[in-house]
Amino acid sequence: MQHRKLGHSNQTVSALGLGCMGMSEFYGPRDDQESIETIQRALDLRLNFLDTADVYGKGRNEELVGKAIRGRRGEVFLATKFGNVRNAEGRFAGVNGRPEYLRQACEGSLKRLGLDTIDLYYQHRVDRNVPIEETVGAMARLVKEGKVRYLGLSEAAPATIRRAHRVHPISALQTEYSLWSREPEDEIIPACRELGIAFVAYSPLGRGFLTGQIKRFEDLAPDDWRRNAPRFQGANFEKNLALVRHIEQLAAKKGCTPAQLALAWVLAQGQEFVPIPGASRRAHLEENIGALQVTLTREELQRIDEIAPKGAAAGERYPEAAMRAVNA
Numbered sequence: 001m002q003h004r005k006l007g008h009s010n011q012t013v014s015a016l017g018l019g020c021m022g023m024s025e026f027y028g029p030r031d032d033q034e035s036i037e038t039i040q041r042a043l044d045l046r047l048n049f050l051d052t053a054d055v056y057g058k059g060r061n062e063e064l065v066g067k068a069i070r071g072r073r074g075e076v077f078l079a080t081k082f083g084n085v086r087n088a089e090g091r092f093a094g095v096n097g098r099p100e101y102l103r104q105a106c107e108g109s110l111k112r113l114g115l116d117t118i119d120l121y122y123q124h125r126v127d128r129n130v131p132i133e134e135t136v137g138a139m140a141r142l143v144k145e146g147k148v149r150y151l152g153l154s155e156a157a158p159a160t161i162r163r164a165h166r167v168h169p170i171s172a173l174q175t176e177y178s179l180w181s182r183e184p185e186d187e188i189i190p191a192c193r194e195l196g197i198a199f200v201a202y203s204p205l206g207r208g209f210l211t212g213q214i215k216r217f218e219d220l221a222p223d224d225w226r227r228n229a230p231r232f233q234g235a236n237f238e239k240n241l242a243l244v245r246h247i248e249q250l251a252a253k254k255g256c257t258p259a260q261l262a263l264a265w266v267l268a269q270g271q272e273f274v275p276i277p278g279a280s281r282r283a284h285l286e287e288n289i290g291a292l293q294v295t296l297t298r299e300e301l302q303r304i305d306e307i308a309p310k311g312a313a314a315g316e317r318y319p320e321a322a323m324r325a326v327n328a
Contacts, residue, residue, distance in 0.1 A: 001046035002292055004274055006120070007171035007198040009150055013077050015267060016289060017049035017276035018042045019202060020065055024057030027208070027278075028221035032064055034281055039068035041282045043075045045289055051174075051202070051276045053081035053124055054109050058090055062112035070114060079172075079200075080109050081124035081154060095325060097127030099138035106142055122152035122174055126328035132156075132164045140168035152200070155326040158191035165195050174276075176326075177201035179210060179262050179304070180231070180243065180313035188327075193272065204266045204275035205259055206231075206313075209240060212248045212258040230315035239314035246307040256294050259284075263291035265304055 002015040023035035039050065052065045062080060069076045082105035087093040096105075109118060121142065123135060142148040150171040153164060164170050173192050177184050178201065192199045205211055207226055214220065217227070217237055226232045231240055244258065251261040259277070266275040279285040296304070316323055 001048075004271055005198070006150065006274075007272075008169050008196045009171050011077070011119075011150065011171075013049040013274060014047045015274060016047060016263065016292060017051055017079075017200070017274055018047055018285065019276040019278035020050060020052045020061055021056045022278040023280045024061035024064060026056075026225040027280075028224050031280065035064060036068040038280060038282050038285050039065065040072075042285055043069070043072055045286075047285075047289060048075055048077050049079070049274065049276065050076055051079045051200075052113075053084070053122075054105055054112075055081070055084040055086055055124065058086055059108070059112050062109055066113040066115070073115070077119045078113070078115070079120035079122060079152065079174075080113065080118055081122040081174075082106065082109065083124040083127065092322075095125045095127045097123060097130040097132075097135040099134060102135065102138045103142070106147055110147065117146060118148045120150045120152050120172060121148040122154045122172070123156075124154050125325045126153070126156050126160055128328055132160050133167050136164045136167040136170075143168070154202075155328065157327045158187045160328060161188075161191055161195065161197070165197070170195070170197050172198040172200050172274075174200040174202055176203045176317060177266065177273075177275075178204045178206050179247065179265060179308040180206045180240065181317055182308075182310040185310060189269075193270075197272075199270075199273050201266050201273060201275040203278075203317075205262055205277050208278075210244060210247060210258060210262040212244055212251075215241070228319055229317070230319065231313055231317060233315065236315035243308060243312055247304075250300070250303065250307065254294065254296075254300065256290070257287055259287055260291040260294050261296075261304075263288060264294035264296055265301070267291065268296050268301060 003012040085093045152172040154174040251258045
């Protein structure tokens with residue numbers, strides 16, 4: 001397993017992480033036992049960077065991760081998040097970055113995970129109604145108390161990142177980034193590089209689209225969240241499918257899978273990049289880890305840029321309401 005440094009810290013994490021969200025919600029039926037075995041297989045393969053959040057499955061995902069790592073705490077670098085709020089029916093109820101809510105959320109996550117300390121604690125979305133200095137100041141107090149080791153932000157704008165970093169060092173920024181989501185290259189990635197912040201790329205496989213396994217809208221389960229995502233609908237779906245076909249051709253020529261090519265591309269962007277593809281099955285996990293053995297030449301990277309330039313994907317990455325919460 002390769003490792004990469006987490007921002008300014010002395011901490012290293014596996015160069016590839018494991019996003020656990022889809023194990024509990026959003027992408028169709030659950031199989032908790034297979035998910036637990038997938039997490040444990042990741043640890044067996046020395047992949048130690050696990051990512052969850054209190055909002056995934058309304059806390060069920062943290063409980064599942066906690067169960068999977070029980071007895072193996074020393075092998076895990078665990079990240080979770082707070083800030084996205086859901087009501088009793090499970091519907092999104094806004095963003096909360098108030099210090100009093102943050103403490104309550106942290107205590108809840110620790111209990112569900114069965115841990116004394118969270119390795120990396122992210123603000124999942126920026127609360128536009130609470131100054132970032134107040135939220136990060138409260139997060140910093142959790143660090144002093146030993147409840148949290150390192151701090152992170154997710155989907156934050158460069159100005160917000162800079163303000164937060166002045167209050168307490170931000171070790172990682174988590175934002176969507178992949179061959180069909182390259183917008184962070186304009187300002188966000190340069191800001192992270194300037195400040196020495198690790199860039200954790202979520203959805204590096206385009207929510208599964210870049211794997212080439214989704215050929216029709218009907219391939220998505222009836223309760224799959226992606227049915228509501230603009231990039232998976234109508235004419236956008238067909239245009240994006242054409243993009244994936246080009247990626248499949250290049251992967252076949254390279255002798256790897258489309259998923260491995262997409263992950264290898266993210267890894268090739270710099271040592272500060274750590275992609276966290278989701279996987280709820282051991283076979284998908286092992287395929288993803290195979291990306292670490294794929295080295296892209298300068299010519300291949302140039303060809304990928306031609307195939308999937310910035311803005312190549314058709315449609316927004318989230319529905320309109322959710323897009324208002326990103327880059328805040």
